[in-house]
Amino acid sequence: MRIAKIEPMVLRAPLGEMDLYWGAGFWGEKARGKTRVPVVEPQRAADMTLWRYRAAYSRHIETTLVRITTDDGLVGWGEAHAPIAPEITYTIIETLLGPMLIGENPLATDQLWEKMYASMRIRGHHTGFMSEAMAGVDIALWDLAGKAVGLPVHLLMGGEYHDRVRTYQSHLPVLDIDEMVAIARHHSAQGFHGIKISGGVGAETDIRNVERIREAVGPQIDLMLDAAGVYDLPTAIRIGRALERNQVLWFEDPLPPEDHHGYAQLCRALDVAVAMGETETTRYQFSARLARRGVDVVLPDISRAGGLTECRKIAMLADVANVKLCPHNSVCSAVHQAASLHLCAAIPNFLMYEFWSGHNPLAHIVTAPFATTADGYVAVPTGPGLGIEIDEAALEALVVRA
């Protein structure tokens, strides 16, 4: 069996009822084209630099998918996380990765990963677009491998620790606090085991939001706070103390990702778990953080951190350090969701599965979109490969470049 075709495709959907990409209102740049970005509600001196961490957001919901076809007609699907400018990963796959894999045996997932990584390794491309593009190809190879042997991906990866995964809900944007409380109550009633609160808009606001939401949903459900990497160490410690008082499960991205030393100090200072990982890609990056105990829960994104091949290694390294893993999913297609589910099923140190319930047409490109049960679980697919069936009409409606 040989790889015959590698086809990237750009999917783009309108924002629907949202007037902005969900994170754009609080984590995004507001002043497009203006040089001096206004600080977002600076309440304390510590908030004065929040603007440095404002990300670019798309005006659409978009991603890059990869379809790989073998010479005997099998088809595998993968996804490269591309919440903005998916044409870039499309081009990397079309121009660089595709040509180097044509004719290879798709079952050689590990070797092919090394081959792709080597192609730009001595040019320092260990993160970002390159890693995302590789993840898309890698996931498609695993889907193919599973289909070739008639087994679900998690059985190829070592077995089924879980046949369903415990979920938490991550769609809780920064809004007026009364609105946030209402959304949190709704999620709680839906059976989710945890709710992640968007933060990073100023220490006082973050602390107040967590307190009010904990008060509203009661002590049973897990809460997390995502600070989007904006704080400095003393501010993060102050917020962390408040999270401890409110029985918060983890404090996500409290510091800028480059502050490795700060992460290690924060982990020592706080009882609440420090979680991070969507800003990291390879096992090398994760192992450096784990070795200095700079993270308590790792959150790699399977469509960014090199796909199933690399994330399985990251999970193993985390387990060696007695650290648990929850894959970052956020807004993604059903292909990414499926790959994440298989990883979770196949590792001993899985903690919780992220489910984002906002308006997301990308989740509906399969004949049976993933949904949570009334008690807050998602079933791990059991069919061959990723165990999903693409709904060609739904896909066709979103493809803008193929």
Place this chain on the structure above:
Amino acid sequence: MRITSVEAFALRVPNPSTEPYWGSQAWASGAPGVHSSRAPLASGGRASDGWDYPPRWRMRASYSETFNTVIVCVRTDAGLTGYGEAKAPVAPEATREVVRDLLAPVVLGADPLDIDVLWERMYGTMRLRSHQSGFLLEAISGVDLALWDLAGKSLGVPVCKLLGGAYRERVPVYASGLPGLKRADDEAARSRLQQSARALVGAGFRAIKLAIGFGVDADTETVRAAREAVGPDVLLLTDAAGNYDVASAGRLGRTLQEFGVGWLEAPVPPEHVAGYAELARALDLPIACDLLSTRYQVRDFLVRGALDIVQPDVCRSGGLSECRRIAHLADAFGAGVAPHVSIGSAIQFAATAHYAAALPNLVVMEYWIGENPLGNAVLRHPLVLDQGMLVVPGGAGFGLDVDEAALLRHAV
């Protein structure tokens, strides 16, 4: 003054020479000139292929048959154009799209003199999404260089003055480079290497870099042959492109020291900071690494004492803005700067010359010796290399008179 347009051009330029790029001669798999990544794994992916450890195919880069790069043109309402360049040896279309889809919207309408502010905003776009190196940083580099060129042009001063002043008007460069011997016993190859080295010295170069990484024995023979050919006064530098593990790099390094080699570049894979630290402690020979982007990556090496020489690339590591910060950071740790160039257009050469001129801790700048189709061929007044020294262009901005039509002729 406001930025009115940001354009990026992906260039694929036919190689004017019969020789493939030196890096691809040395470090690509497959026959010279063959797109390395097309070589199937079967030719080098199996442990049974030999006794080599670490397996060299894990470090085999993809090379293109054409010379590729991305040129960025930023224009203002004052009628000025700044030229920048983003390193893009393969898939330049991807880098072009990063500029077009992601960075241009950030920069359009801004005052081009707000260079540092714009850098932070460009980096911020994808910071939380892991983009700390690679295509994003290369694209940012391209825009950043264009802003520096614009700043100099709008103020009527050379960029090196804006960077803090010229420590020198001519920058020492090393010839980059000569592919090393792949087998210790190949006499014909040995005498070709010696001839090439002598020719470079004859052309005025006082420093030469050798591409090694083919085993301790072959590499030792490469350096022995080169030293024999050029005598004791020429600076010999070595680049192993991450091909060794710590033990063999240490053994090689001790031999290189005996031949007076000036540095050992990328002895082990770039992810292995601890390996660099161990080598830097164990060897007298300076340890260098050309594979790092941003001040943060460089800091992680410097705090561990893992580098003696940093090698930022103005078209890859985040532009002049970031390379300046890297140089200052390195200086605080007592490390020198040897700006990486490898291959690039005249814009990269000029921008790097301005950078090198403004550094208190400059070691030496890389100078590609191949036939450059985007070198003086795209300038109305040539860059001047004189006795192994690159003259820093003296006009406003990068001091280049660019023939834009010639530069963009091979845009795809």
